Amino acid sequence: MTATAPAEAPAPGGRAPADERLLKTSLLRKLLGRPELGSVVGAAAVFLFFAIVADSFLRASSFGTVLYAASVIGIMAVPVALLMIGGEFDLSAGVLVTSSALVSSMFSYQMTANIWVGVLVSLLVTLAVGVFNGVMLTRTKLPSFIITLGTFLMLTGLNLGLTKMISGTVSTKTIADMEGFSSAKALFASQVTLGGVNLKVTVLWWLGLVALATWILLRTRAGNWIFAVGGGTEAARAVGVPVNKTRVGLYMGVSLGAWISGQHLLFSFDVVQSGEGVGNELIYIIAAVIGGCLITGGYGSAIGSAVGAFIFGMTSKGIVYAEWDPDWFKFFLGAMLLLATLLNAWVRKRAEATR
């Protein structure tokens, strides 16, 4: 038995248990162990790059624009990152945003009710899609890639088909003159000016979601379960973690994000194009992966997904400020994804070796 040393209590906060075999953990080493480190380094590099090549990039007004672009992606990247930590994908996330906006708009318009009724009905419908994805996954045990690919195609068809059937065109009718529009717009699509920077309310939604998701991941039982379900499903099941409920909950989280994004889409333009959203699901996944989420599950962070979304915002707007052809954007995004993933893998290896 090696139990010779008295069981000393670790310092409050669990910092530095006195053990002579542990070198003093330097701040740097602690940072190296964080999943979002690679993305933060990447974000700094992208920022420097555009600060040098694009003169207008450093202006305060540009910062507001970049933040807005980041927040629109970031709101969805947070739940998608949680889902990825839980070991699953959601390919329907992009079009679900559009579906959510369409339901809200068309229900309000057709039922001539207060807009808030449409907004709440949209929440229920969007959550129901998440429940469908989750239940299908846990019941059939098919890969989530297949199931959500099916949902993605079905929703794409429904968005176009139903909108044409109901409104006669591919876009919804304007709802700007309806009761409750201004209050809903204030909640989902308003903006404030702070020190010369136009800040859209989506930035607040985004930061709020990041904080909430970080709290859930690191400090609640559900967070422990999410990591466990993604990192070792059978082990989690064997110790009594409600694996299926956790998965359904994660898909409902994506629905919640899609609802917020969808309402923003609706109230900033007051009409919705029914073909929108296709392809965005990959951008959410890219943001999560750049932010350090392991594509096989069990590792990652919500803050990382925010950094990933921020990189996306800087790149998409930085190219415009640099007055380059925006056609190059996808190339940069792809290169960034590869670099970030390689950097993450390298950092993780280093971090685990030096522990």
Place this chain on the structure above:
Amino acid sequence: MTDQSTTPLVELRDVSKFYGNIKALEGVSLEVHAGEISCVLGDNGAGKSTLIKIIAGLHQHDAGTFSIEGEETRLANPRDALDRGIATVYQDLAVVPLMPVWRNFFLGSEPTKGAGPFKRLDVDLMRRTTRSELLRMGIDLRDVDQPIGTLSGGERQCVAIARAVHFGAKVLVLDEPTAALGVKQSGVVLKYVAAARDAGLGVVLITHNPHHAYLVGDRFVLLKRGAMSGSHVRDEITLDDLTREMAGGSELDQLSHELER
């Protein structure tokens, strides 16, 4: 079989399990008493895994009786088994490798503090308890924050055993705890198995190694092709007999004859 005046913690009597038309297990009986180690021995495909899954609540038996402390039951799921005091430690899926040791230790039974939306993990308690519980079992861990995947196989088994003991398991089921380990590591794990027994737990030790079984076992059940080929208590049998019976007795004689030069 010896008569015990006490009721066994877990008792299986003539338990059978069928997968479609395949008999995975037929007529197997097993007793687990507090402070004793019951060993289940068998070769690959003998039905050891099926037996363990029935005790752990992953599968239900199709025939025979399964009693916990004298009361006949049918476990619905692993959570049910845990609630009844049966903890199972699997060889390779006992832990989530990427998660820190302390998160693994409390996985599925996390302590919380606060109420309502502020209900949160009691992280300090979790870290402290993990450290002290492991120390109590004689495992002096450098850092409870390291991913459990960075521990050796033996250490991981020990963490899983310490976890089961901490959560008040009455019966500990161990699935081939020494199968993938070297000699020294196996010895360490067997020491913790004995420590769990001394703490008053009933232990089911599944193994295909009669030497390991005989080192710590009190009862031995031998499985062969899904059926019970022998059941002994320690006083009735020697290691040689156990090894011989496990290897199939006459089959071993034949094999040694064939291999003779």
